[in-house]
Structures are given as structure tokens and as C-alpha cells.
Amino acid sequence: MVSSFFSPGLLTAEEKRKSTGNAKLSPQTQACIECHKIYTPGIVKDWLSSRHAVTKPEEAMKKPALEKRISVNSLPDELKEYAVGCYECHSRNPEKHTDNFQHMGYKINVVVSPNDCRTCHPTEFEQYTVSKMGNAYRNIMRNPVYHTLVNTTDGIKKVENGKIVFQNASYETLHETCLGCHGTKVEVKGMKKVYTGPAMGEVTVPDLTNWPSQGVGRENPDGSIGACTACHPRHSFAIEIARKPYTCAQCHLDPDVPAWNVYKESKHGGIYDSKEDEWDFSSVPWTVGQDFKSPTCATCHNSLIVSPNGNVIAERTHDFGARLWVRLFGLIYSHPQPKSGDTTIIRNKDGLPMPTTFINEPATEFLIDKAEQEKRFDIMKNVCKSCHSTQWVNGHFVKLDNTIKETNEMTLSATKLMVEAWEKGIEDKTNPFDEAIEKLWIKQWLFYSNSIRYASAMTGAPDYAAFKNGWWELSDNLQRMRDMIDIKELTKKRFPEKGSDKKQ
Ligand code: HEC
Ligand code: HEC
Ligand code: HEC
Ligand code: HEC
Ligand code: HEC
Ligand code: HEC
Ligand code: HEC
Ligand code: HEC
Incomplete structure (x- = not known):
């Protein structure tokens, strides 16, 4: 091993000031840095740019409630006074980690899990x-x-x-x-x-x-x-990144869940695109009209939002379903939100682990009730009303109610055709997802109905409700299902030994 890995002075003056400014580094973290500066300099620099690198948890805990970025109230001494460095994160709860190992004289974990972040x-x-x-x-x-x-x-x-x-x-x-x-x-x-x-x-x-x-x-x-890193990429863990819509765009996009596509096309998204450079994405709490003037995904779904005079408009939540009253993402139909984030516990009338039956009878016992729906609706409406009038907001949501009703009806029509195909023995219902008519049926709810509901809920992206995976496809698809049943039936009658879909 080369001795200079451990020689002091590997940090530039600026880095030293920044990393040790008001918070000391623990001796272990210093050792990690001196070596990792050579082998993974990108990680070290990224971390140096973070709040973790410059903040003593002890001081962070003393901030006024609304400004707090850590929610813990007490910590052991060795965590209180040192900056949150490599060792502070990579050495937590060793007894739980099957990935804990001896690394250059230190016992560390590779994966830093949500349970480790939980410490603070x-x-x-x-x-x-x-x-x-x-x-x-x-x-x-x-x-x-x-x-x-x-x-x-x-x-x-x-x-x-x-x-x-x-x-x-x-x-x-x-x-x-x-x-x-x-x-x-x-x-x-x-x-x-x-x-x-x-x-x-x-x-x-x-x-x-x-x-x-x-x-x-x-x-x-x-x-x-x-994985907290899904939205808080290491090692900057910058709040700006989580608040910007690109982070969510990695997973929430078309054809099945086109939130990002819809947002990009909406007025909200357009304003964001033109003005994001002028807004403040790092202040806590986040002040509407001052730090930002049009909402991002986080604004509507999880951020702590306050008014310019400091009144709380919405509390922060890391349960991203907490402000939602209806599940837009239909499997198979749109329905009230499930009570639990673990949806495997749901049983519908047919005994299947699905929130509705094939003909849209909801598994009521596992879904939130009207009172809870109203409560959540009010939280979301409050966010809208920090920038819009009541009539504007109500007018918007009347359309959403109608969209949900009509798209569910279109899914039901498709389901009836699929059941007809099963009853006629043209397709086999053992696996409802694998044959031609079944695949069209899936598109009806997974792509088209979902797309229309997303466009309707998340404000003004009419193309996603009309031509792009919207009503055009919803209508066209139903006709295709009808035609395919007729063709397959005819084929089956003419050539009974063949059948049109061959599978085992
Ligand atoms: C003497 C040098 C040295 C020291 C000290 C050191 N590391 Fe490393 N570490 C390395 C090298 C080299 C690798 C391998 C890099 C690679 O995979 O290319 C590594 C890998 C890692 C990995 C990734 C392991 C994997 O499976 O991908 C983690 C996490 C890590 N180090 C954390 C730490 C922490 C935390 C400390 C301080 C407690 C530390 N290291 C101290 C040299 C060092
Ligand atoms: C789906 C994306 C997402 C995931 C996953 C996520 N966060 Fe966040 N997080 C955010 C957003 C967005 C904000 C900004 C909230 C605000 O504006 O008030 C945030 C803010 C924070 C903050 C700073 C403000 C505060 O005090 O709450 C901390 C700390 C944090 N998250 C920790 C975590 C931890 C720990 C995990 C894993 C258990 C996690 N996050 C998982 C999106 C996410
Ligand atoms: C706030 C907690 C935190 C701090 C501080 C931290 N890490 Fe990490 N580190 C993580 C998380 C989270 C991951 C992702 C592991 C996973 O979940 O897969 C990670 C992954 C890594 C990896 C492996 C993944 C990769 O991209 O190669 C290395 C190496 C690593 N960290 C080194 C370091 C070093 C060196 C430091 C100090 C400069 C450091 N970490 C500081 C949380 C932290
Ligand atoms: C030892 C305590 C500690 C641990 C462990 C820890 N953090 Fe932090 N975290 C802090 C402190 C301190 C701050 C800065 C608070 C402040 O500036 O007021 C912070 C801030 C944050 C922020 C806000 C950053 C910003 O730009 O505003 C996020 C996000 C965050 N942490 C995520 C995580 C995640 C994810 C993990 C686990 C991988 C983690 N933290 C582990 C103490 C910790
Ligand atoms: C690009 C990211 C992405 C990929 C890839 C992806 N999903 Fe998803 N999935 C999501 C998102 C986002 C949601 C939540 C949508 C919502 O809540 O509106 C989701 C939700 C689901 C749900 C609902 C689960 C429940 O009970 O709440 C199922 C089922 C599902 N996906 C199946 C799949 C299958 C099967 C695949 C692979 C063929 C897949 N997903 C691939 C992003 C993805
Ligand atoms: C790495 C992929 C990924 C990222 C990044 C991501 N999500 Fe998700 N999200 C999912 C998946 C997968 C689901 C579906 C989980 C299920 O239903 O089982 C989901 C579900 C949701 C839901 C449904 C409601 C609920 O109860 O959870 C909302 C709302 C949501 N995400 C918002 C966001 C926001 C806002 C961001 C960005 C700050 C974001 N997501 C970032 C993958 C992601
Ligand atoms: C103007 C506020 C607003 C913005 C901005 C916004 N959403 Fe939404 N979102 C809503 C509303 C309202 C609903 C429908 C309410 C409900 O499902 O109960 C919704 C529903 C959702 C759902 C459906 C959850 C389900 O269970 O089916 C997901 C996922 C989602 N949004 C993700 C995102 C993502 C990702 C972004 C950014 C690209 C985003 N939203 C931007 C307000 C917003
Ligand atoms: C931070 C402020 C802010 C929040 C929060 C906000 N909006 Fe907006 N919204 C705007 C601005 C600014 C415009 C552009 C108005 C214009 O075109 O003159 C806009 C435009 C709209 C439009 C018009 C879309 C179009 O192209 O015709 C609708 C509908 C809308 N918002 C609904 C909502 C709903 C519903 C919510 C809550 C779920 C919400 N907004 C939350 C600022 C906000």
C-alpha cells in the first residue's frame, strides 16, 4: 500500500473549510476520505457538496420545527457532534446487515438502507x-x-x-x-x-x-x-433534486403511468420549464409564490408548503399516497385508495388479491371510506388553493370525477367482450394476460384509461386524454376487440382442429 494515501493535505483548502467548517469529521471518516479521494473521487466530491458534510446533527436538531431537515430528537454523542460522513452512514446497525464486512480496518456495510437513515x-x-x-x-x-x-x-x-x-x-x-x-x-x-x-x-x-x-x-x-436513493441520489442527497420533476420522471412515464408526460405538457410544467432557474429549490420550508410559482410533483404530493406569512398549507409526508383519495392507476378499474401500502393483503369478492372484481365491484373492506377520501381531497385542494380560486379548483375536479366514471365504463365494456371470448372458448382464462384479445383488454385499462385519468387529474394535458393513448385509442381498441372475436370465432368454426391462438 502506498503511504501517501494517508498523508494529510489531500483535501484542498476550500474542501477543508467546507467539510470541517462548523462540523468536525470523525477520525474514521477522515480515513475513508483520504483513501477514497484517490479511488472514488467523484463520491468524495459529491458528498463534500452535501449538507451532510457541513452540518452537525446537534445543531440541525435545534432548528425551529418548520425549518428542520432531521426529525430525530436525541442522538448518541458520537453522532451528535461529527458531520454525517462516510463512516456515520456506512457503519450503522452492523448486527442487522448481512453485508457488513471488514474493510481496510473498519467494519462497514455496503448498502445504506432506509433503516440506517432512520437513525436521524x-x-x-x-x-x-x-x-x-x-x-x-x-x-x-x-x-x-x-x-x-x-x-x-x-x-x-x-x-x-x-x-x-x-x-x-x-x-x-x-x-x-x-x-x-x-x-x-x-x-x-x-x-x-x-x-x-x-x-x-x-x-x-x-x-x-x-x-x-x-x-x-x-x-x-x-x-x-x-431505497431512499430512488429520489435522493447519493452522495449529495440534495433536496433540490428530489423536488424537481425529472427525479420522478425516471419511473412515472407513459404509456402506463404518464405523470411526467402529462406534467411536461401542462401549463404548470411549461411555467416550471421557463422559470425553474429563478426559483429556490433548497429552502425549508418551501414558500409558495416566493420560492416557486408553479407546482412540481413534490409540491402537490409530498412537500411541506407554507404561505409567505409562514402558515402551513400542507405538511410534509413520505407516504406519497397520503394526499390521494382515488387510485387512478386502474388494475383493472379506478377505485378509492387502498388502506394499506401492502396491496397483497386485498381480497375481492372472487377471492382474488385485487381491489375490484372483473366487473368493478370494489373490495370495500380494504379501501378507504368516504370520510377518509374527503379528508385527503381537502389536503390536495388546499395546495391548489394557495394559487387558485375555489371555483377554479372545484371546476377542475368535477371533470376528474366524470373521467373516472366514463373510463371505468369503457373498461367494463372491454371486459364484457373478453368474457364473451372466454365463454365462446376462443380464448382461455387460465392466464388472463397472454392471448390476443386479452392483450387488447389490458391496453384498455393499463394504457388508455390510465392515460386519460392522469391527463384529467394532473391539470391540462388534453392530448393525453384525446389522441395520444386517449379516447381515440379507447374507442378504437374496443372495436378491434369486437372484430377480433368475430374473426377468431369464424376461424374456429371453419377450422375447428386449428384454433387461431396456439399456446400451451
Ligand atoms: C486504504 C484505502 C481505503 C480506505 C481507508 C477505505 N476504503 Fe473503501 N474502498 C477502497 C477501495 C480501493 C475500494 C474498491 C473500489 C472499487 O471497487 O473499485 C473500496 C470500496 C468501498 C465500498 C464499496 C464496496 C463494494 O462492494 O462496491 C464502500 C461502501 C467503501 N469502500 C466504504 C468505505 C468507508 C465507509 C470507509 C471508511 C470507514 C472506507 N471505505 C475506507 C479503499 C479504501
Ligand atoms: C419518491 C421520492 C422520495 C423518496 C423515495 C424519499 N424521499 Fe425524502 N424527500 C423527497 C422530496 C420530494 C422531498 C422534499 C420535501 C419537501 O419539499 O418538503 C424530500 C425531503 C427529504 C428530507 C428533507 C426534509 C425533511 O426533513 O424531511 C429528508 C431528510 C428525506 N427526504 C429523507 C428521506 C429518507 C430517509 C428516505 C427513505 C426512507 C426518503 N427521504 C425517501 C422525495 C423522496
Ligand atoms: C448519508 C449517508 C451516506 C454518506 C454520508 C455516505 N454514503 Fe456512501 N452510500 C450511501 C448510500 C445510500 C449508498 C447506496 C447503497 C445502496 O443503497 O445500494 C452508498 C453507496 C456507496 C458506495 C457504493 C456505491 C457506488 O456508487 O459505488 C461507495 C463506494 C460509497 N458509498 C462510499 C462512500 C464514501 C467514501 C463516503 C464518504 C465520502 C460515503 N459513501 C458517504 C450513503 C452514504
Ligand atoms: C447521523 C445522522 C444522519 C444520518 C444517518 C443520515 N442523515 Fe440525512 N441529514 C442529517 C443532517 C444533520 C442533515 C442536515 C440538516 C440541516 O441542514 O438542517 C441531513 C439532511 C438530509 C437531507 C436534506 C438535504 C438537503 O439538501 O436539504 C436529506 C434528503 C437526507 N438527509 C437524506 C438522508 C438519507 C437518504 C440518509 C440515509 C441514506 C440519511 N440522510 C442519513 C443527518 C443524517
Ligand atoms: C418505468 C418504471 C416502471 C416499470 C419498468 C414498471 N412499473 Fe409497475 N408501476 C410503476 C409506477 C410508477 C406505478 C404506480 C402508478 C400509480 O400509482 O399511478 C406502478 C404500479 C404497478 C402496479 C400496481 C401495484 C399495486 O398493487 O399498487 C403493478 C401491478 C405493476 N406496476 C406491475 C408492473 C409490471 C408487471 C411491470 C413489468 C412488466 C412493471 N410494473 C414495470 C412503474 C413501473
Ligand atoms: C425508481 C422509480 C420511482 C421513482 C424515482 C419515483 N417513483 Fe413513485 N412510484 C414508483 C412505483 C413502482 C410505484 C408503485 C408502487 C405500488 O403501487 O406498488 C410508485 C407510486 C407512486 C405514487 C402512488 C401513490 C402511493 O400511494 O405511493 C405516487 C403519488 C408517486 N409514486 C409519486 C412519486 C413522486 C412525486 C416521485 C418523485 C418525487 C416519485 N414517485 C418517484 C416508482 C418510482
Ligand atoms: C397540480 C398538482 C399536481 C402535480 C404538479 C402533479 N400531481 Fe400527481 N396527482 C395530482 C392529483 C390531484 C392526483 C389525483 C388524486 C388522486 O389520485 O387521489 C394525482 C395523482 C397522481 C398519481 C396517481 C396515484 C394512484 O394511486 O393512481 C401519481 C402516481 C402521481 N400523481 C404522480 C405524479 C408525478 C410523478 C408528478 C410529476 C411528474 C405529478 N404527479 C404531478 C396532483 C398533481
Ligand atoms: C404554486 C402555485 C400553483 C399551485 C399550487 C397550483 N397551480 Fe394550477 N396553475 C398555476 C399557474 C401559475 C397556472 C397558469 C395560469 C395561467 O395560465 O394564467 C396554473 C394553471 C392551472 C390550470 C390551467 C391549465 C390549462 O392549461 O388550462 C389548471 C386546470 C390548474 N392550474 C389546476 C390546478 C390544480 C387542480 C391544482 C392543485 C391540484 C393546482 N393547479 C395547483 C399555479 C399553481
């Missing part, structure tokens, strides 16, 4: 862990119906004797498709040696499966769920 940010941890985003892995991998959708979409299909034979998807494919957003399950398979280059040679590290992954519902080697 317990409120965010608690809200996030019960949310849908926190449960996003479980919700698609442990629900047999949705898991069938996962495998039908992604698995290899082989043609054998003219028949299409399905295989389950490989985890590698899942990692870069569904689980790219929903998150993977990260486990430790033991230890391995990685050749890092001529200077350090082989370095021994935990052998992590399905990593890297920053999906929102990732399952971690310490048993916790989620």
Missing part, C-alpha cells in the same frame, strides 16, 4: 415504509395475479411444433424491466474478491445479488424495504 430521519422512514412505493417489490412479486402479469410480459416465449410455449422471466430480465422501478431483492451470497486496478489490486467485498438497484421498493440485506 425516523419520520421519513416510518411514512415511507408503510407506503405503496416502499412496498413496490412485494406488491408485484408476492401477488400471484400481478406476478403472472410480470412473467407473461417478460418471460421468453419459444415456438415448439407451432405452439407458443411460455417460460418464467429470468431475474436478470426482471431486474432491468419491472424491478428496475419497483426494486429488486438484494441478498448476500458470501464474500468475493474484485480486481479494482493496479493500485489496490484485489479488494474483498460482500457478494451482493441483484445490485446495483435503486428501485423504490427494494428489499435490503438488513431486512428493511425501500
Whole structure:
């Protein structure tokens, strides 16, 4: 090992001032930095630009309630007085971490999980862990119906004797498709040696499966769920990044969940695009009309918003469903929000883990009631009313109610056609997602109805309600389903031995 790795003076004067300004670095963190400055300088510089690098948690805890960026009230001494450095994050809760290992004389973890952030940010941890985003892995991998959708979409299909034979998807494919957003399950398979280059040679590290992954519902080697880094990329953890819509755009886009597309096309998005450079994305609390003049995703969904005279308009939440009363994302229909972020517990009348039946009877017991819907609606309306009049806002939401009713009806029409195809024996309902008419049925709710509802809810992107995956497709698709049933039926009558869809 080269001794100069540890020589002092590796930090520039400016970095020293910044990193040690009002907060000291712990001796362990100093050691990490002196070496990582050489091997991963990008990480060190990024961290140096963060609030973590310059803030003593002790001082952060003393701020007035509305200005606080940490929610913990007491910390052990060694965490109180040092800046939040490499060691402070990468050494937490070693007993829980199967990825804890000996690294250059220090016991550290590779993955810094939500449960580790919890040391200083317990409120965010608690809200996030019960949310849908926190449960996003479980919700698609442990629900047999949705898991069938996962495998039908992604698995290899082989043609054998003219028949299409399905295989389950490989985890590698899942990692870069569904689980790219929903998150993977990260486990430790033991230890391995990685050749890092001529200077350090082989370095021994935990052998992590399905990593890297920053999906929102990732399952971690310490048993916790989620990845705070989905929106707070390391190592700046800058609040500006989380508040800007590009962060959410990574996962919320068309055709199934076109929030970003709709936002980009809306007046709100247009104003944001023209003026974002003039706005303040780092102040806490966030003052409407002063720090920003048009909302981003965070403004409407989770930010702490205050008025210029300091009155709270909306409280911050890390349960992104907390201000939502209706689930726009229809599986199969739009319905009141589920009570729990873990949607695998839902059972509808048919005994299936889905929020409605195929003919839109809601699984009421598992969904929020009218009173709770009203409560959440009021929170959202309050956000709108910080910039709009009551009549403007009410007028907007009358349209949304109508959109939900009409798109649900269009889905029901498609469902009736699909049931007809099943009853006529043209398609087989064992797997409702794999045949031609079934695929059109999926498009009806997953792409077109969703798109229209997103456009309607998130203010003024009429193309996504009309021609782009909107009403045009919704109507056209229904006609296609009708025609395909007729063609398949005719084929079946003419050539009973063949059938038109071959599969096993
Ligand atoms: C003597 C040099 C040295 C010191 C001291 C050091 N590291 Fe490292 N660390 C490395 C090298 C080299 C790697 C491998 C880089 C690579 O994979 O290319 C590494 C890798 C890592 C990794 C990633 C492991 C993986 O599986 O990808 C983490 C996390 C890490 N270090 C954190 C720390 C922390 C926290 C400290 C301080 C407690 C620290 N390091 C101290 C040299 C050092
Ligand atoms: C889906 C995106 C997203 C995820 C995931 C997320 N955050 Fe945030 N976070 C935000 C946004 C947006 C803000 C800005 C809130 C505001 O303007 O008040 C924020 C603000 C914060 C803040 C600063 C303000 C404060 O005191 O709350 C902290 C600390 C924080 N998040 C911690 C976490 C932790 C810990 C996790 C993981 C358990 C996490 N976040 C996961 C989006 C996210
Ligand atoms: C606020 C907490 C925090 C601090 C401070 C922190 N890290 Fe990390 N670090 C993380 C998180 C979160 C990850 C992402 C791991 C994951 O979830 O997959 C990470 C990942 C890493 C990785 C592996 C991933 C990659 O991109 O290669 C290395 C290496 C690393 N950190 C080194 C450092 C070093 C060196 C420092 C100090 C300069 C540091 N970390 C400070 C939270 C932190
Ligand atoms: C040892 C305590 C500690 C740990 C552990 C910790 N933080 Fe922080 N965090 C802080 C402090 C202190 C601040 C700055 C507070 C202030 O400036 O008022 C902060 C600020 C933040 C902010 C706001 C940054 C900004 O630009 O305003 C975010 C986001 C954040 N942390 C996320 C995380 C995440 C995610 C983790 C886990 C990967 C984590 N923190 C781990 C103490 C901690
Ligand atoms: C680009 C990111 C992304 C990818 C890739 C992705 N999803 Fe999603 N998924 C989302 C988002 C965002 C939502 C939430 C939409 C909403 O709430 O309006 C979601 C929600 C879901 C839900 C609802 C779960 C529940 O019960 O709440 C299911 C089921 C689902 N996705 C299945 C899949 C399947 C199957 C795949 C792979 C074929 C997949 N997703 C790929 C982003 C993604
Ligand atoms: C890494 C991908 C990813 C990122 C980044 C992301 N989301 Fe999500 N989001 C998802 C997935 C996946 C779901 C669906 C979870 C489910 O239903 O199981 C979801 C669900 C949601 C929901 C549905 C309501 C609920 O109860 O959770 C809202 C609202 C939401 N996200 C808003 C945001 C906002 C705002 C941002 C940016 C600050 C953001 N998301 C960033 C993947 C992401
Ligand atoms: C002007 C405020 C506003 C903005 C800006 C906004 N949303 Fe929304 N969002 C809403 C409203 C209102 C709803 C519908 C209410 C409901 O679902 O209960 C909604 C619904 C959603 C849903 C549906 C959740 C579900 O359960 O089906 C997701 C996901 C979402 N928004 C994500 C985003 C993302 C990502 C962005 C930024 C690209 C964004 N929103 C921008 C107000 C907004
Ligand atoms: C931070 C201020 C702010 C917030 C919060 C806000 N808006 Fe807006 N909104 C604006 C501005 C500014 C415009 C542009 C007005 C114009 O065109 O003259 C606008 C435009 C609109 C439009 C017109 C779209 C069009 O192109 O015709 C609608 C509808 C709308 N907002 C609804 C809402 C709803 C609903 C909410 C809450 C869910 C909301 N807004 C929250 C500032 C805001």
C-alpha cells in the first residue's frame, strides 16, 4: 500500500473549510476520505457538496420545527457532534446487515438502507415504509395475479411444433424491466474478491445479488424495504433534486403511468420549464409564490408548503399516497385508495388479491371510506388553493370525477367482450394476460384509461386524454376487440382442429 494515501493535505483548502467548517469529521471518516479521494473521487466530491458534510446533527436538531431537515430528537454523542460522513452512514446497525464486512480496518456495510437513515430521519422512514412505493417489490412479486402479469410480459416465449410455449422471466430480465422501478431483492451470497486496478489490486467485498438497484421498493440485506436513493441520489442527497420533476420522471412515464408526460405538457410544467432557474429549490420550508410559482410533483404530493406569512398549507409526508383519495392507476378499474401500502393483503369478492372484481365491484373492506377520501381531497385542494380560486379548483375536479366514471365504463365494456371470448372458448382464462384479445383488454385499462385519468387529474394535458393513448385509442381498441372475436370465432368454426391462438 502506498503511504501517501494517508498523508494529510489531500483535501484542498476550500474542501477543508467546507467539510470541517462548523462540523468536525470523525477520525474514521477522515480515513475513508483520504483513501477514497484517490479511488472514488467523484463520491468524495459529491458528498463534500452535501449538507451532510457541513452540518452537525446537534445543531440541525435545534432548528425551529418548520425549518428542520432531521426529525430525530436525541442522538448518541458520537453522532451528535461529527458531520454525517462516510463512516456515520456506512457503519450503522452492523448486527442487522448481512453485508457488513471488514474493510481496510473498519467494519462497514455496503448498502445504506432506509433503516440506517432512520437513525436521524425516523419520520421519513416510518411514512415511507408503510407506503405503496416502499412496498413496490412485494406488491408485484408476492401477488400471484400481478406476478403472472410480470412473467407473461417478460418471460421468453419459444415456438415448439407451432405452439407458443411460455417460460418464467429470468431475474436478470426482471431486474432491468419491472424491478428496475419497483426494486429488486438484494441478498448476500458470501464474500468475493474484485480486481479494482493496479493500485489496490484485489479488494474483498460482500457478494451482493441483484445490485446495483435503486428501485423504490427494494428489499435490503438488513431486512428493511425501500431505497431512499430512488429520489435522493447519493452522495449529495440534495433536496433540490428530489423536488424537481425529472427525479420522478425516471419511473412515472407513459404509456402506463404518464405523470411526467402529462406534467411536461401542462401549463404548470411549461411555467416550471421557463422559470425553474429563478426559483429556490433548497429552502425549508418551501414558500409558495416566493420560492416557486408553479407546482412540481413534490409540491402537490409530498412537500411541506407554507404561505409567505409562514402558515402551513400542507405538511410534509413520505407516504406519497397520503394526499390521494382515488387510485387512478386502474388494475383493472379506478377505485378509492387502498388502506394499506401492502396491496397483497386485498381480497375481492372472487377471492382474488385485487381491489375490484372483473366487473368493478370494489373490495370495500380494504379501501378507504368516504370520510377518509374527503379528508385527503381537502389536503390536495388546499395546495391548489394557495394559487387558485375555489371555483377554479372545484371546476377542475368535477371533470376528474366524470373521467373516472366514463373510463371505468369503457373498461367494463372491454371486459364484457373478453368474457364473451372466454365463454365462446376462443380464448382461455387460465392466464388472463397472454392471448390476443386479452392483450387488447389490458391496453384498455393499463394504457388508455390510465392515460386519460392522469391527463384529467394532473391539470391540462388534453392530448393525453384525446389522441395520444386517449379516447381515440379507447374507442378504437374496443372495436378491434369486437372484430377480433368475430374473426377468431369464424376461424374456429371453419377450422375447428386449428384454433387461431396456439399456446400451451
Ligand atoms: C486504504 C484505502 C481505503 C480506505 C481507508 C477505505 N476504503 Fe473503501 N474502498 C477502497 C477501495 C480501493 C475500494 C474498491 C473500489 C472499487 O471497487 O473499485 C473500496 C470500496 C468501498 C465500498 C464499496 C464496496 C463494494 O462492494 O462496491 C464502500 C461502501 C467503501 N469502500 C466504504 C468505505 C468507508 C465507509 C470507509 C471508511 C470507514 C472506507 N471505505 C475506507 C479503499 C479504501
Ligand atoms: C419518491 C421520492 C422520495 C423518496 C423515495 C424519499 N424521499 Fe425524502 N424527500 C423527497 C422530496 C420530494 C422531498 C422534499 C420535501 C419537501 O419539499 O418538503 C424530500 C425531503 C427529504 C428530507 C428533507 C426534509 C425533511 O426533513 O424531511 C429528508 C431528510 C428525506 N427526504 C429523507 C428521506 C429518507 C430517509 C428516505 C427513505 C426512507 C426518503 N427521504 C425517501 C422525495 C423522496
Ligand atoms: C448519508 C449517508 C451516506 C454518506 C454520508 C455516505 N454514503 Fe456512501 N452510500 C450511501 C448510500 C445510500 C449508498 C447506496 C447503497 C445502496 O443503497 O445500494 C452508498 C453507496 C456507496 C458506495 C457504493 C456505491 C457506488 O456508487 O459505488 C461507495 C463506494 C460509497 N458509498 C462510499 C462512500 C464514501 C467514501 C463516503 C464518504 C465520502 C460515503 N459513501 C458517504 C450513503 C452514504
Ligand atoms: C447521523 C445522522 C444522519 C444520518 C444517518 C443520515 N442523515 Fe440525512 N441529514 C442529517 C443532517 C444533520 C442533515 C442536515 C440538516 C440541516 O441542514 O438542517 C441531513 C439532511 C438530509 C437531507 C436534506 C438535504 C438537503 O439538501 O436539504 C436529506 C434528503 C437526507 N438527509 C437524506 C438522508 C438519507 C437518504 C440518509 C440515509 C441514506 C440519511 N440522510 C442519513 C443527518 C443524517
Ligand atoms: C418505468 C418504471 C416502471 C416499470 C419498468 C414498471 N412499473 Fe409497475 N408501476 C410503476 C409506477 C410508477 C406505478 C404506480 C402508478 C400509480 O400509482 O399511478 C406502478 C404500479 C404497478 C402496479 C400496481 C401495484 C399495486 O398493487 O399498487 C403493478 C401491478 C405493476 N406496476 C406491475 C408492473 C409490471 C408487471 C411491470 C413489468 C412488466 C412493471 N410494473 C414495470 C412503474 C413501473
Ligand atoms: C425508481 C422509480 C420511482 C421513482 C424515482 C419515483 N417513483 Fe413513485 N412510484 C414508483 C412505483 C413502482 C410505484 C408503485 C408502487 C405500488 O403501487 O406498488 C410508485 C407510486 C407512486 C405514487 C402512488 C401513490 C402511493 O400511494 O405511493 C405516487 C403519488 C408517486 N409514486 C409519486 C412519486 C413522486 C412525486 C416521485 C418523485 C418525487 C416519485 N414517485 C418517484 C416508482 C418510482
Ligand atoms: C397540480 C398538482 C399536481 C402535480 C404538479 C402533479 N400531481 Fe400527481 N396527482 C395530482 C392529483 C390531484 C392526483 C389525483 C388524486 C388522486 O389520485 O387521489 C394525482 C395523482 C397522481 C398519481 C396517481 C396515484 C394512484 O394511486 O393512481 C401519481 C402516481 C402521481 N400523481 C404522480 C405524479 C408525478 C410523478 C408528478 C410529476 C411528474 C405529478 N404527479 C404531478 C396532483 C398533481
Ligand atoms: C404554486 C402555485 C400553483 C399551485 C399550487 C397550483 N397551480 Fe394550477 N396553475 C398555476 C399557474 C401559475 C397556472 C397558469 C395560469 C395561467 O395560465 O394564467 C396554473 C394553471 C392551472 C390550470 C390551467 C391549465 C390549462 O392549461 O388550462 C389548471 C386546470 C390548474 N392550474 C389546476 C390546478 C390544480 C387542480 C391544482 C392543485 C391540484 C393546482 N393547479 C395547483 C399555479 C399553481
